[in-house]
Amino acid sequence: MLDRLVLEDGRPLTLGQELGRGGEGTVHALPEMPEDVAKLYHPAHFPDAEKQAKLRTMVQVYDDELATYAAWPSHTLHRVAEGPVIGFVMPRMGDRHPIHMLYAPGSRKRLLPDAGWDFLLCAARNTAAAFEAIHSRGHVVGDINPGNILFAADSRVALIDCDSFQIREPGLTHRCKVGVGHFTPPELQGLQAFDAMDRTVAHDHFGLALLLFHLLFGGRHPFTGVPLRSEAGEVLDTDIRAYRYAHAPDAETRGLKAAAGAIPVTLVPEHVQALFLRAFTEEGTHVGRPTAAQWVEVLDGLRGSLRRCDRNGNHAHPAQTGWCPWCAFDSQGLPYFLPHAPRTRRPMLEPFQIHRFWWQVEAVVPAPLPERPDVDRLSATGTPLPKAGRGVLSRLRLPKAEARQRHEARYEAEEAFQEAWREVEQKLSLQAFQACKQRLSTLKQTYLELARLEGQEAMAMLDRVRLREVERLLRRHAVEDAEIPWFSPAKRQRLATAGVTTAADVTREALGRVPDLGGTLVKALLDWRSGIERQIQVDPIRLATGQDRERLRRIADGRRQDLEEELRAGLATLKELEATRARQRPALLEALGRAAARVAQARADVAVLG
Amino acid sequence: MTQQISFSAAEFADNPEPRCACLLLLDVSGSMAGTPIAQLNEGLHAFRQELLLDPLAMKRVEVGIVSFGPVTIEAHFTEAGGFIPPALVARTDTPMGEAITRGIEMVRRRKEEYRTHGIAYYRPWIFLITDGAPTDGWAEAAEAVQAGEETRAFAFFSVGVQGANMGILEALNPHRAPLKLQGLQFRELFTWLSGSLKSVSSSTPGAELKMDSPRGWAVL
Structure with missing residues (x-):
């Protein structure tokens, strides 16, 4: 490495x-x-x-x-x-996501539930500003594609993979050798390779206008729509080459028209529509497309004239539409923006990435528990005995007192050392750290299992939808109409009184409650029901409603977020535990060292006694 | 203005990215019982996991599954993000002809939906995996496969598991030679498939297919 x-x-x-x-x-x-x-x-x-x-x-x-x-x-x-x-x-680009996560309404609603059209407009403006910064220095992005542009939670954008840009230096051009077809301008479509030509800002202006269109108009590519001729709508590159801009006033003769649920280009004022028209039609190729600087100016102007809908704080729109286009879409069952509810929904600004998170956990490396000092290896010189006095008494008593004192000192030193070591063991123990990490590891495992759990829940949901539909269809078959021999009007009456009126009510249990039906009839009725059931073909995937899916998603999101919070809190605890150990470590080690030295000294002092 | 709007209109409004439909035609005849079907199920899970790692592929790739026999639609086309692999169970015979015909019809209908809703699309893929030979007539299916390949309506691939009649698979689609699975390397096969789908789905809708070598799971 x-x-x-x-x-x-x-x-x-x-x-x-x-x-x-x-x-x-x-x-x-x-x-x-x-x-x-x-x-x-x-x-x-x-x-x-x-x-x-x-x-x-x-x-x-x-x-x-x-x-x-x-x-x-x-x-x-x-x-x-x-x-x-x-x-x-x-x-370092920090917490950012590919721009397609912002312009596609579905992923945007999950990532930033309270971002309105004003946020998208701001991101569009910032995208134009980023291109302007590159262009004003003489460089060309070249390979424009939705994976190369990231956005942050504050709507700022950043271009990545810059080493593929076309770079200019005096007298030399370093080319961009790559590109993605559906972001390539009409005049370059059909080209076999990009490495044999110089790109120009005019080519970038096409890709930039495409990105802006995606951001402002619900993530739709302007060259996609409902095909009006058989050759249209087959290959996106061909549609670009043939200038089939689906939102042009003459779109129908070009071959594609905007899809029914698409946001109309008339959302924005005429002068902005005109810029898009120029960018995406022949005029742009021959006369020139709007530049990044022009877009910044025009979009800034648009930002100054927004209205916010009274009914939903997330419904921002250009003032010129007069009414709220987003409410109109809501009533068609196409909620481009969620209801404004910042407190009940926790935004998933930074989608949690468990593997990235785990690196942070692994990065907290605990300092090892220090080794217990080996006192015998510490060198110390015993303090010489004091000179004995002349008297017999003092000759006997003094060494005795001295010896006792030294033995006591040694005992105390040994005790103090034990105490210091116990403190080190206790305060620098890895036990709490390991327990915390073990807990995090269990949480991580649970997190990794979520996908499977969500899958099982989805299957259970589909099962419920299927049962609901089967029951609904069974209700259409009246018991009265059942063609069963031995089914007398009296018995029919008794069944109706007992509430058994449709095939859905025909269960062994319900029939058991009706007196005197007779085993043959019970069996015939059950067979009649299962005969109907066998003919029912239910496709739960198609039948599941937006509500069914939304409910499932809410449960799953809530569970994920709870777990994420627990993981984050666990990481904070882990860091705190290690920080505390690190803070206490120097003082503890110093005290331990001093205590060990004292023991060594006391032992040496005793050794001198002989 | 209250109009009827289909669920798919809302689905496409939320995700208007170009689509790459991938239909899996999976043989669940009796001979697949035991380890083969378990490995196949495991492979489908790996397939999902791989696709989930790529946010753009998650939006663009749509997976549909038809098992046979009998012919059952296990999953209608759904975004890879919402695709939940079914638990396949080995059953009876091998009505491959009917499965192919039904599969082609599903793909045709899905393409029609894309066009109605103004969604761009890549050439759909149909991926047949079998360990036997058809127990029904397959002449009509072969004709439809060839017509589809010639009009570039879809690309049809077939993979034979140990015991498959490779001759019939070759006759089914003269445009693309069948591949033979090494042992029960379903996981490797699906990892390769997701990789190929990822690179297709980051290219341009309608453009020519470029695929990695199937080394690692196919007998070459």
Whole structure:
């Protein structure tokens, strides 16, 4: 394991704990630079000379403002000074999530239950600002895709995977060699490879407009919609190439129209609609698309003219719509935003990651219990006996008194040492720490089992839905209409009186309560019911309602959050226990050392007595 | 304005990401009883776990399961996030022809739903796993498979477990050779499948398939 590396300026750097692992390499914490992390390439993916030059350039053009928008390399990493680049240092991005978790309504509602459209607008504005920061320095993002942009709980965004950007330095362009088809502009569609061409900001302007559209309009790609011609809607790349913008005024002739539940582009004022139209149609390719700076300005303007609905605090919308579009969607059964309820719902701002959490637990390493000092190994010189007096008495008495004193001193010293050791054992004991960790480990196991438990609950829910539906369908079959021989009108009457009116009521138990039916009829009725039941085909997955699923989710979320809180509290206790041990340790060890030295001295003093 | 709105409209509004439908056609005939079916169930669990690790795949991949025989729809297409593997039990015969026909119909209907709701989609995958030979007529199924491959309506893969009639699997789909499972490496097979689905679902809807080598679970 490489744990000692050097920066490009020769300074040594210690590599900390591994935080993540990807296809190209690993990401590590840096004890000496807590605000940063290091990306270290796997030996199989060590950068070639071209990539090394690109990384060196990126480090040279690094600035602090850039680092607030992007995980930009601030230093290159080397095994030895002046050696090849095997990794780089970049700003730590903290708790952030891929932007698709924000623009898709479902995941957004789970992650940030109280984020309204104003939050999305703010994130869109910040996305444009991040692109502006890159563009104003002459660079191009190139590979725009929903996995490369992260957002934080305060709506700020950050671009990652910056080593794929197209980087400009005087007289040289380091190319971006990758791209994702459905974020690629029409003029580049169909290209076999990206490494043979220079990207321009105009290409980025297309991807940026796509991202903004996703954020503002419920996560829909503007080139998806209901196909109006057979060749439309088959391959997204083709639709982009053919400019099939589903929200254009002439969308129908282009081949796609917006889907029924989609948020209409008329949500935003006309001048904003016009920007999207330009970005996604021929005009943008030929005349130019809106720039990042233009978007920042226009979106900032829009932020200043929002209204909030009286009925739901999460319903923010542009003032120009006049009425609340989100209430209208609610009444169609399409709740784009949840009711405002900040106190009853605990937001899951930072989705809990048990493995990441466990690293934090493992990172609390207790100092070992000190060894009991071996007094015999301590050297001490016995204090010489005082010179005896002249008298016989004193010649006898003095050594005796001295001896007694020294034996007592030794006894006391041994006692004090035992006491000091007991205190060390007690206060620095690992027992509480281990018990706490054991408890955390049990909680972790429970947490890992949650997925299976939730699966079982979902199956149970589907079972209930199935029974509910079977019962509903059985109720449609009246006992009266049952074609059964030996079923006299009198018996029918008796059944009706007993409340057995439909197939759903026909159970052995219910029939047992009706007098004088006769075994043959009971069996015939039960057979009649099971005959109907056999014909019933129920698909519980389709029948489960939003409510059924929501109830299940609430239970599961509540349980998860309780467990997460318990785990977090446990980690805090674990840290506190170790902090207390660490705080007490120096004084205790010093006292123990002194007590041991005293014993050694007292023993030596006794030894002198002979 | 109170209109009727289907549950799927709400589902697609919450998650309008492009979809990659993956239909598993699983043989649960009597010969799968015991260890094979247990390993298959274990493989399905691994499949779910793997998909759950990738938040984008979780939104884009949809899993449907049809078991045979008799032909039973075990799971309609649901997002990988909500996919709960059924506990499969070995039963009777091998009506493979009917299962394929039903499966293709399920895929066709799901694609229709995508189009109605304006959702982009990747070419769906149909994945057949069997340890025997059809006990029903399969000529019609083979025709439908070939037509689907030719019109790029879906990609059809077949995997033969020990005892499978590989000749029939080859005849079913001349466009894609069947693969033979090593021992009972279902877990490895499903880990590979989830990996392939993840890379497809991060590419562009409708684009050509690129798959990893099935080394590790298939006899090559």
